[in-house]
Amino acid sequence: MKIVIFGLGYVGFTQACCLVSQGHQVVGVDLSKDKVAKIMGGEPPIVEPGLQEMLLHGLREGRLSALTDVGDELADCDIAVVCVGTPSSVDGSHDMRYIANVTQDIAESLVKHSDFRDQPLAVVFRSTFRPGTIEDLVQPIFESVLGDACEDQVQIVYNPEFLREATAVADYFSLPKIVVGTQDGRGSALMEALYADIEAPFFNVPFRVSEATKFIDNTWHAVKVAFANEIGRICFGMDIDSDKVHEIFVSDTKLNISAHYLRPGGAFGGSCLPKDVRALQRIAADKGVSTQLIDSLLRSNDAHKHCMFERASAELQRGEHVLLVGLAFKAGTDDLRESPNVDLARMMLDHGFDVSIYDPAIEPEMLQGANLGYVSARLGHLDKMLLTREAAERGRFSRTIVCNATANSLDLSGHRIVALSAI
Ligand SMILES: NC(=O)c1ccc[n+]([C@@H]2O[C@H](COP(=O)([O-])OP(=O)(O)OC[C@H]3O[C@@H](n4cnc5c(N)ncnc54)[C@H](O)[C@@H]3O)[C@@H](O)[C@H]2O)c1
Structure with missing residues (x-):
């Protein structure tokens, strides 16, 4: 294929070299004259193991070139790939000007070459940006420049990049996954052809899902590093x-x-997680170790409980009858200590709802010790709230709130369900 890559930084230049090594013809476009001159002189614009040889090979074979202006290159190209930067702006959001400008450049070039093209150009965005960007920024730019011809001239794809610097070439050929976002989420034949040689789980999804994946991955990696370092500091403090x-x-x-x-x-809840997180915070404080991530866990969990209550009670009026399915923190246990579902039932009662509960693992007369103490302090009349299976299935409720997997064993047909937990 002939592929034009916009943005020859860490992502774009690595991809250019890897695509050339797979036999494609690649034209790179970058605003930086310096980068373009370096590339054409056989010098990679970034430091990345393996790229020097790949660049020289591409230049020798005449399958890699770099330009500062796309010129006529889109007239006969199969795929345009966008790898321009999305740096932070002052308010923390991504600075989208490079994405907006390059989209405009591509759209204007397509207007000039519409007579030469007999099929839409696949424009594949690889930069990281917030979910909604394709629909709210990229598509409107294409539509405003190309007008009614837009659909015939462009097929937009979002394909997040997962490579890591310093191992980027190896990562390119050994991907953790391939995510392809399209308007209808049904994928693109060109993208399947592009990745034909690479074995990795392949996900065809709508734009917003594909745009979210990269954010989630990066944030998760940051959580892992911060967590590991907090644990490392606590261990260091305790020798x-x-x-x-x-x-x-x-x-x-x-x-x-x-x-x-x-x-x-x-x-989260139950007899272990909240108690032990609290105790680890105490240890860290005793040792003078700052653990901001660990310190945020119980606050985050409390915020989630409120969120669950808001979802469970949305659009209900005081006095309406609700069924909670599952009271313990998970199905199949009668341990009610710090169960978020006990807290939810209490909040529902405090807001004037008539609450019934189904949880076959709970027998009030069998509860004892801290377990009994926790629930009786919050749900004094638990025995009156608990329903038999038949009463739960056949009863008429304004809403049935699924709190844990207990619901899997229940026939809830005809119930108006709000699922706070997967069914
Ligand atoms: N660096 C990584 O490891 C990595 C990994 C995955 C995803 N990403 C994402 O990929 C995107 C690119 O990252 P990067 O590190 O390669 O950025 P970079 O800053 O190294 O490169 C971006 C390049 O785009 C060029 N550019 C800007 N506007 C242009 C235009 N209109 N036409 C042509 N070229 C233009 C710039 O001159 C620059 O060379 C970012 O959104 C980033 O978040 C980066």
Whole structure:
């Protein structure tokens, strides 16, 4: 394929070299005369292992070139790839001027070459930007320049880049995943052809989902680093070998390094997590160690509980009858200590709702000790609120609030459900 890449920085130049090595013809476009001159002189504009040889190979074969202006290159090109920067602006948002300018450049070039093209140009955005950017910024620019011809001339794709600097070439050929965002989420034949040689999970999704993935990945990586460093500081403060702690931690691929605990749903609770997070905060404070991420966990969890209440009670009036399905922090246990669902039931009562509960694991007369203490301080008449399975299934409620997986064993057909937890 002939591919034109806009922006020859860390992402664009690496991609240019990798595409050339796969046999494609690549023309790079960058506003920087300096970068373009360097590339044409055989010198990579960035430091990245492997690129020097790939660049020289591309130049020798006549399949890689760089320009400061796209000129007529889009007339016969198969794919245009956008890799311009999205640096921070003063208010913290991405500065979108480079994306806006390059979109305008591409659209204007297409107007000039519309007579030469018999099919839409796939314009693939790889820069990182907020969900909604394609629909709210990129599409309107194309539409304003190309007018009614827009659909016939451009096929917009969002394809986030997951490479890491210093291992970028290796990453390019060994991707963790490939995400392709399109208007209808059904994918693009050209993108499948482009990635045909690369084995990785492939996701075809709508624009907003694809735009969100990169944000989530980067934020998650930041959480991991901040968490590791806070744990490292606590270990250092307690003279504990943090390397050994790390080795044990990452060896657990069932619960620690796994998909567990990462699905959006209910707040955390139960007899261990809140108590032990609180105690670790105390240890850190005793040792004079600042742990801002760990300190934020219970606050974040409280905020989530309020959010769950807002969702559960939205558009309901005082006095309406609601059914909560699942009272313990997860299905199949009668441990009610610090269960977020007990807190939710209390909030619903405080706001004047008539609350019934179904949780077959809870037998009030069997509760004892701290478990009994926690629930009786919050739900004094739990025994009167609990329903049998039949009463829960057949009852008439304004709303049924699914709080944990208890709902999986219940026939809730005919119920008006708000799911706070996956069913
Ligand atoms: N650096 C990474 O490791 C990495 C990884 C994944 C995603 N990203 C994202 O990819 C995007 C690019 O990152 P980068 O690090 O390669 O940026 P960069 O600053 O190194 O390169 C951007 C290039 O775009 C050029 N440019 C700006 N406007 C242009 C225009 N109108 N036409 C042609 N060229 C133009 C600039 O001159 C610059 O050379 C960013 O959104 C970034 O967040 C970066």
